[in-house]
Amino acid sequence: MKKNDIIGGGIFIALGIFIFTQTWNYPSPEKGHPGPDLFPNLLALLFIGFGLALILKARKLISVEAEIVPGPKRIANALFVLAIVAVYVGIVNFVGFLITSAVLLFILMKKLGVTILKSAVASIIITLFINLMFSKILRVPLPIGIFGW
């Protein structure tokens, strides 16, 4: 936790400085009173203050035994999940909700170790259930795509 806390504190300090750079040119109301920059600047000060406090506290902590870090395979799985969702968002309007969702679910389950048959059945059932809930009951227009589904 010690090293991560120092990095975390640094990130929050950097965020505070970033906020100051963004609010520098914000306009002020008449009579020079504070305007849209007041609250963000206060938050920036708090980020810097608490970020420093976190770093100082982390430096005082005795290093404990090494953290358990997830293995590379698990990290790759997590990145895969994020990447596949990004691809899903990119193509769902073109391909359509039903096909894209079923395929995404199938690929994810297969990647997480589910057998092909179970992945196929579960992904179809879940997709149809979500379609029923959102499209038919809540009447949310889900993307149809070029195949009309």
Next chain:
Amino acid sequence: MNPKVILVIIISAIYGLFVGAIPGLTATMAAALLIPFTFFMDPVPALVSIVTMSAMAIFAGDIPAALVRIPGTPSSAAYTQDSFELTKQGKGEMVLGVDVVFSAIGGLMGAVILMTSAPLLAEIAFKFTSFEYFWLAAMGLSATVMVSRGSQIKGALSMILGLFFSTVGVDITLGYPRFTFGVVELLNSVNFIPAMIGLFGVSEVIRSVMQGELSYPIARVRAEKIFSGIWKLFRRYKVNVLRSGLLGTFIGILPGAGADIAAWIAYAVSKRSSKEPEKYGAGSIEAIVDSGTANNSCLAGDWVPALVFGIPGDSITAIVIGVLFMKGLRPGPMIFEQQPDIVYAVYLSFILANLLMIPFGYLAIKSSSQMLRVPRNILMPGILMFSIVGSFAINNSTFDVGIMLAMGVIGYFLEANGFPVAPVVLGLVLGPIVEKNFMMSMIKTDWDATQFFTRPVSAVLCIITIFIWFFPVFAALLERTKRRDSLRAERIPPST
């Protein structure tokens, strides 16, 4: 109570029991995933749904605590060890019977206090102006940091992060776009619902994928025996029930303090006043009675500040308030006059949910071994898909799905490094209230800040807020003084 609302109650109860019984899925996450459905409902069934779901989920977290030694929700963590130890001694049925019955009793006690205290506080709240609301929101944010689990510095940073997200969009003084970077969708601020779904839903999916499949042996219990001996236990621990019910509700009334805090505090108080403190941690049914009563009574207490002031009592009510704002409804004292149906819906659903907890809880316990065997590598992709569609459904916008993803990553990294996520939600909801009331107060008094301190109620709230800020410093100084005194006492040689 029309048939549609009754159907909503039944489905929400089943949903809450399922989510609560699966380790790793929290009641807050369940609320976040429920929002896309409730967003499209009328306010009354939407509120009924969330209240029922949360009451059932908080109880259902006790089931895996007893059967596999993993709490289903954080509110069951305080007494997981005691529950499991008793199950190992062959008393699993008694544990689960206590869990379901005393949770229901605690929930009903909290509901009665909610029904009696909220209208009285609403009368006081009518006199509140922007000055009082500013201090109330500031007090809520401060209390959130003080009660946050783990490091208070990290809790503060999480809260400030939530406040920062709330500043994205057009500001209230000049209508100037802040931190939008030219993105039109951000002019209306970070969309609250996808942000919640990301923080609680997607982050859990990422965490689950990183942890891998959990496997655990599940103890067997005979559900038909869970109610035997309950009346005797009630007579023996009736004072505990009364104490914990009141304590849990009061903790819920404090902004920012949720069911998990209530359970831990009730556990500590119970141990201190018990005649058998040595049993705590090794299988104390008294601990389970106290904590189980407190965490369910806390849920109703959380709704007191939410309904009366629009200040959330915990992260679930923070989500509810955010959704009510999006639907153009303003929780606060006016709701008691202008929309009493919403208030009565909350009251009635607490009563019904806690009465239904006993039969539904029995069925959940009966099917617990099947529920606990649902494979996570099928469940998690399903939750992810719900999250994606739920985020998309609000504005039919894939940009919101992007917000969900970003917040999911942020939520994962925050929790992986010991930063609590609940303060982010409270910052996101209370940020606009704090800023708006502050700016309104300053503008109408031409930037004369003295009224923040001279109005009587404002002054009291100000003193409480400042006390909360400096409480950790006072506590540390007191601890240091006690330690110095005890060291001094050790050095003084005994007289001969």
